[in-house]
Amino acid sequence: MNKIEIVNEFYLAWVNKDIEVLKDIINHKKFGIRNFFKNVMFSLGDIEKEFKKYQLLAFEITNYKETDDIIYSDISFKYEYDNTKLNSFVTVKFIFENSQIIKVYETQNNHKYTRVKCIVSYDGSVFSGFQKQPNLRTVQGDIEKGLKFLTKEDITIHSSGRTDKGVHALNQVFHFDTLSQIIPSNFGRVLNSYLPDTIYIKSSFEAHKTFHSRYDVLSKEYMYVINYDEYDPIKRDYEWFVTDFDIDILKKELNKLIGTHDFTSFTKTEEDKLMIREILDVKIVKTDSHIYISIIGKGFLRYMVRYLVGTLIEIAKGNIDNSILDFIDMKNSSEVRWKAPSCGLFLKEVIYHE
Numbered sequence: 001m002n003k004i005e006i007v008n009e010f011y012l013a014w015v016n017k018d019i020e021v022l023k024d025i026i027n028h029k030k031f032g033i034r035n036f037f038k039n040v041m042f043s044l045g046d047i048e049k050e051f052k053k054y055q056l057l058a059f060e061i062t063n064y065k066e067t068d069d070i071i072y073s074d075i076s077f078k079y080e081y082d083n084t085k086l087n088s089f090v091t092v093k094f095i096f097e098n099s100q101i102i103k104v105y106e107t108q109n110n111h112k113y114t115r116v117k118c119i120v121s122y123d124g125s126v127f128s129g130f131q132k133q134p135n136l137r138t139v140q141g142d143i144e145k146g147l148k149f150l151t152k153e154d155i156t157i158h159s160s161g162r163t164d165k166g167v168h169a170l171n172q173v174f175h176f177d178t179l180s181q182i183i184p185s186n187f188g189r190v191l192n193s194y195l196p197d198t199i200y201i202k203s204s205f206e207a208h209k210t211f212h213s214r215y216d217v218l219s220k221e222y223m224y225v226i227n228y229d230e231y232d233p234i235k236r237d238y239e240w241f242v243t244d245f246d247i248d249i250l251k252k253e254l255n256k257l258i259g260t261h262d263f264t265s266f267t268k269t270e271e272d273k274l275m276i277r278e279i280l281d282v283k284i285v286k287t288d289s290h291i292y293i294s295i296i297g298k299g300f301l302r303y304m305v306r307y308l309v310g311t312l313i314e315i316a317k318g319n320i321d322n323s324i325l326d327f328i329d330m331k332n333s334s335e336v337r338w339k340a341p342s343c344g345l346f347l348k349e350v351i352y353h354e
Helices: 003-016 019-025 044-051 140-151 184-192 247-255 304-317 324-330
Strands: 033-034 055-067 070-082 084-097 100-108 112-122 168-178 199-207 215-227 259-262 274-287 290-297 345-352
Touching: 003 019, 003 055, 003 070, 003 084, 003 100, 019 044, 055 324, 112 140, 112 184, 140 168, 140 184, 140 199, 140 290, 215 304, 247 274, 247 290, 247 304, 290 304, 304 324
Parallel strands: 033 100, 168 345
Antiparallel strands: 055 070, 070 084, 084 100, 112 168, 112 199, 215 290, 215 345, 259 274, 274 290
C-alpha cells in the first residue's frame, strides 16, 4: 500500500473499530495520536478506550499532499457522539517511518485563525519556570500578557516543553493561533515591544495548522555550562562553578548515556508514565575556563539532565564508585541524590518533523 492507502485504512479501522488492522499499519512502540477531540493516545489500549467514546460513521479525504514521510490532508468526518450525529472538518498530519504510521495530529480546520511559530530565548533566572502558574512570574505568563496587549485576544501558547525555575533557553519554540492580521513573519518583532528585556523573540513565521510545538519534536539539545576555573559572581546565574573533577572520567561516563535507557533513577516526578528515553548523542567542549556538556535526545524527563550532570560530576570527582550505567540499572530515584543547579542549564535547540 502507498501512504494515502494506509491513511484510508487507518480511518476505515476507526469506522469498523478494528484494532487488528491498526496493529499492521502503526508502529506500536513509537506512535502517538492526538485526535480532533484533543484526546491523546500512545498505546493500542488507549485507542480501544477511544473506540468506546464515539462512533466514526464516514469520512472523506481531500486536498492531501505528500512530502517525504509526511502526509497532510483535509478530512470531513461524520460521527455519532452522545447519540447525536455530527459533522467535523479537520486538517490532519500523518508522519510515517518505514511505511508505518508513527504520528497522527488532527486539528479543527478554522480558516479564520493563523498558526504562528516562534523561536524565543530567555533568561530563566528571573522566572519561576516556563509554564504559567498562579501568582508566580513565568515565561509563558509574560508572553501571553504581551500577546493580550498586542492582539486583544486571550491566547494560550504551546511550547516544545517546560523548563524549570532558573533554566534558560537559547532556542525555545512555541506556537499559538490568532485572528490577528499581523503578518506572521512580523509578529516576533512587534511582540518584542510588549515583552520584558529578559525575553526575546528571535523569529516568527506561519506554521501549518497541524504543526504542534510539543508533539512534532524530533529531538532536543540541552547544554550545561560548568565553570571550573574561577568563581564569577556576575555569571553565577548562568553557570555552575565546580572544581577538582577528572574530565576524562566525565567524558567516558557521559558517552555511556548514548542509546535507549530507563531513566527512572534520574527524575523525582511520577507525572511521566514512561521512563524510557533515547539519547542520540552527547558532546563536551572544553575551553581554558569552561566545559559545555550537550545531551541530545528524543525527549527528557523532568529534572533528568540536571540529575545526570550532578551524578556525572560526583563520579568524576571520585566521590562514588558506581558508574552512570549502574545508577540507570537501579531504576530507583532514591539512589540518585545529586542534582546540578538550574543556573547552568540551557535549552539549546529543538529539531522538528517538518
